[in-house]
Amino acid sequence: xxxxxDLPVVVSGQGLRIRVSENQLLSQVVHEALQKSxxxxxxxxxxxxxxxxxxxxxxxxxxxxxxxxxxxVFLSPKTGSGG
Amino acid sequence: xxxxxxxxxxxxxxxxxxxxxxxxxxxxRDEWDRRGYFITHREDLRVTVAFAxxxxxxxxxxxIPLVLVNAEIDFANYxxxxxxxxxxxxxxxxxSIAPIPIQQVSNGQPVNVLxxxxxxxxLPFLCLRGIREYHNHPQHSGDDWLLYRGTGRxxxxxxxxxxxxxxxxxxxxxxxxxxxxxxxxxxxxxVLIYNFDELASASGAQGAA
Numbered sequence: 001x002x003x004x005x006d007l008p009v010v011v012s013g014q015g016l017r018i019r020v021s022e023n024q025l026l027s028q029v030v031h032e033a034l035q036k037s038x039x040x041x042x043x044x045x046x047x048x049x050x051x052x053x054x055x056x057x058x059x060x061x062x063x064x065x066x067x068x069x070x071x072x073v074f075l076s077p078k079t080g081s082g083g
Numbered sequence: 084x085x086x087x088x089x090x091x092x093x094x095x096x097x098x099x100x101x102x103x104x105x106x107x108x109x110x111x112r113d114e115w116d117r118r119g120y121f122i123t124h125r126e127d128l129r130v131t132v133a134f135a136x137x138x139x140x141x142x143x144x145x146x147i148p149l150v151l152v153n154a155e156i157d158f159a160n161y162x163x164x165x166x167x168x169x170x171x172x173x174x175x176x177x178x179s180i181a182p183i184p185i186q187q188v189s190n191g192q193p194v195n196v197l198x199x200x201x202x203x204x205x206l207p208f209l210c211l212r213g214i215r216e217y218h219n220h221p222q223h224s225g226d227d228w229l230l231y232r233g234t235g236r237x238x239x240x241x242x243x244x245x246x247x248x249x250x251x252x253x254x255x256x257x258x259x260x261x262x263x264x265x266x267x268x269x270x271x272x273x274v275l276i277y278n279f280d281e282l283a284s285a286s287g288a289q290g291a292a
Contacts, residue, residue, distance in 0.1 A: 013107035013111065015110055042234060074244070077241055079187070079236065079245040
C-alpha cells in the first residue's frame, strides 16, 4: 500500500497541508489544494506548482516529483498577459 | 505621475487585507530569500520589492547578487481594485524601466509583458492579469479585475512570483560580446546570459530537481 503523508502546500501565499499518497498525480494534489484553500471550481491547469523554484509537471506522481512531508511546494495562478 | 487615487475602499480594510498578505509573506520568507526577492520598504499601502539575480561571474566563484528589478506595489482601494505595480529604480525609487527583459512564454516564444507608455499613467507597465495597469487599460475593458478577485491573482505573493518568474529567475550569468571595429578597435561589452529551461519545453514543466 502506498505511503501517505501530509504535504505542505502554499497556495498564493496561504500555507496548508494536503494528505497525499505516493502514487497520487500532482494534478489531483493541485485540485485538492485548490478545494481546501477556497479556490473551488478553478481549473488546475490555470495554476503552476513549483518545488525549489522549478516548475513541476502535473502529470507525474508525488513520488516521481520527490515530494515528502519535509518539502514545501508552491501553487500560484498562471498570470496571463494581454500585451 | 497620475493623480492620487480616489478613496473607494476604507483604507483600514485595505490595510487589513495587506497585513494578512504580509503575514503570509513572512511565513514563507525563506522561499522568497532563496528566490532572491525581498521587501525593502513598507509604507502604509505600498510595498517595495527588490528582485535580485544570482550572477555567475566565473565558475567556481561565489555568485554575485544583482538587483535588476524593483517594483513598488500599491494596494490603494484593495481589493476593489487590483494592486498597481510601478517599476522603480533601486536607489532613487523613481519610475524606471528594468534593465532586463520581462517576458513570459507563449506558444514557445518569449513575449514581452513589460510595455511602454500606459495610456493612463504614461509609465511602463506590466501587462499581466491581477495587476491594475492591465485591467484599467482600455484594451482590456472586457477582462475586468472583478472576474479574478479572490482567485489567487492580484496578491502580493502571486505578483512577485510572476515578476520573478519572468525576469530574474531567467538570469544565469555574465558573458561578453567582443566586436572588432575597424576604427575603434576591439570593443568588449558585458551581457547577461539567460536560462531558457522553461522556454525549451512545450509544457514548460519539468520533474523535481
